[in-house]
Amino acid sequence: MKLWSKGFEPDEMIEQFTVGRDRELDLRLARFDVEGSMAHIRMLQSIGLLSAGELDTLLEALTDILAVIDRGEFVIEPGVEDVHSQVEFMLTSRLGDTGKKIHSGRSRNDQVLVDLKLFMRSELKLTAESVRHLFDRLQELSELHKDKLMPGYTHLQVAMPSSFGLWFGAYAESLVDDMQMLVAAYNVANQNPLGSAAGYGSSFPLDREMTTRLLGFETMHYNVVAAQMSRGKTERAAAMAIASIASTLGHLAMDVCMWMCQNFGFISFPDELTTGSSIMPHKKNPDVFEIMRGKCNRLQAIPNEIALLTANLPLGYNRDLQLLKDIIFPATTELRSCLEMADFMLQHIRVRADILDDPRYDYLFTVEDVNRLTLSGTPFREAYRTIGHQVQEGTYRPTREIHHTHAGSIGNLCNAEIALKMQRVLDRLA
Numbered sequence: 001m002k003l004w005s006k007g008f009e010p011d012e013m014i015e016q017f018t019v020g021r022d023r024e025l026d027l028r029l030a031r032f033d034v035e036g037s038m039a040h041i042r043m044l045q046s047i048g049l050l051s052a053g054e055l056d057t058l059l060e061a062l063t064d065i066l067a068v069i070d071r072g073e074f075v076i077e078p079g080v081e082d083v084h085s086q087v088e089f090m091l092t093s094r095l096g097d098t099g100k101k102i103h104s105g106r107s108r109n110d111q112v113l114v115d116l117k118l119f120m121r122s123e124l125k126l127t128a129e130s131v132r133h134l135f136d137r138l139q140e141l142s143e144l145h146k147d148k149l150m151p152g153y154t155h156l157q158v159a160m161p162s163s164f165g166l167w168f169g170a171y172a173e174s175l176v177d178d179m180q181m182l183v184a185a186y187n188v189a190n191q192n193p194l195g196s197a198a199g200y201g202s203s204f205p206l207d208r209e210m211t212t213r214l215l216g217f218e219t220m221h222y223n224v225v226a227a228q229m230s231r232g233k234t235e236r237a238a239a240m241a242i243a244s245i246a247s248t249l250g251h252l253a254m255d256v257c258m259w260m261c262q263n264f265g266f267i268s269f270p271d272e273l274t275t276g277s278s279i280m281p282h283k284k285n286p287d288v289f290e291i292m293r294g295k296c297n298r299l300q301a302i303p304n305e306i307a308l309l310t311a312n313l314p315l316g317y318n319r320d321l322q323l324l325k326d327i328i329f330p331a332t333t334e335l336r337s338c339l340e341m342a343d344f345m346l347q348h349i350r351v352r353a354d355i356l357d358d359p360r361y362d363y364l365f366t367v368e369d370v371n372r373l374t375l376s377g378t379p380f381r382e383a384y385r386t387i388g389h390q391v392q393e394g395t396y397r398p399t400r401e402i403h404h405t406h407a408g409s410i411g412n413l414c415n416a417e418i419a420l421k422m423q424r425v426l427d428r429l430a
């Protein structure tokens with residue numbers, strides 16, 4: 001039975017095609033759908049469309065539905081189109097006419113929008129928590145291994161000395177930038193669309209300030225058409241934040257794969273965290289980080305997917321928008337599982353302390369030696385040539401001393417400053 005039923009039922013094939021996986025995805029919206037309804041009916045009562053008694057009855061029934069959701073027992077019954085229909089169906093079968101009053105001044109279009117805004121807020125906060133854990137882990141490793149040197153590369157050629165402190169710390173600070181994107185996505189989500197109804201408002205005197213307050217939104221989409229336009233935009237902003245975090249994590253995964261390679265041999269993991277080969281008995285492969293790299297690369301495609309799905313849609317609601325759920329819902333879960341896996345793996349990472357003892361890394365120190373000459377009075381270009389000639393003639397011998405003490409360098413990682421920066425960004429999610 002459809003909410004829009006008026007004497008005919010759609011063909012079974014139409015039903016299958018238009019609903020597809022949507023009912024399953026909708027289950028993740030159930031809690032937010034009920035919360036949105038609670039705010040909506042409080043507001044309806046305040047403008048005289050529900051009596052105080054009806055409000056109480058409805059709130060009680062909705063609270064019971066929340067409990068069903070919490071127990072993991074909420075289902076969208078066969079033949080029921082979506083989560084919105086299911087909640088209304090549960091209310092009307094329990095309360096009759098009182099249940100039938102809940103949809104005054106509302107459409108599924110603003111209902112799904114408000115569900116998605118609340119869902120996105122919650123998902124982004126959970127994502128921020130996972131990022132925070134990984135950030136803390138990276139900072140901890142950075143401090144722990146700050147004195148262990150490793151080669152720094154440009155063009156994948158040996159360049160200048162780096163350290164595990166710099167490496168781990170770099171990914172921590174890079175996550176701060178990603179969190180700026182996440183906060184921006186959160187702000188886009190944190191606006192009330194309720195009251196925009198089908199996308200053109202309602203002739204009821206809806207109190208949109210009230211639902212904004214009740215649902216804890218920072219503001220509302222004032223223009224009802226803009227509210228509807230935020231379907232797609234909300235998901236796109238979140239997708240961009242997800243893609244940004246994924247690009248950082250995918251990059252880290254690549255470093256790990258490369259540095260586990262015997263040709264580098266900078267890091268390793270306990271055997272049980274590696275995978276084997278069916279033919280080569282010696283193999284201890286970094287499959288975890290390869291899967292992570294692949295997943296993170298795929299996640300970077302979702303802003304594009306959303307752009308293509310929503311490109312030049314006619315103004316107002318279009319059913320295409322339903323498919324956004326299929327893109328963004330799995331993405332948030334996937335990203336979090338990658339973040340959690342990275343945190344788990346890094347907890348067990350082993351790093352080599354003696355990498356630079358190998359003469360193949362001697363040239364890492366040429367800049368140090370140029371700088372030393374420069375500090376003792378030789379003009380920089382002349383010092384550069386002196387060391388350059390030694391390299392050409394094969395007479396260069398590194399002094400192996402490093403004096404990088406400026407902010408953010410090997411000798412002065414500034415992890416406390418970076419942690420503060422992260423905290424300031426996260427405070428904006430409050």
Ligand code: ARG
Nearest residue numbers: 022082108109112319321322
């Ligand atoms: N499942 C739909 C969606 O996600 C529900 C919104 C309204 N549906 C409709 N046919 N107007 O977009």
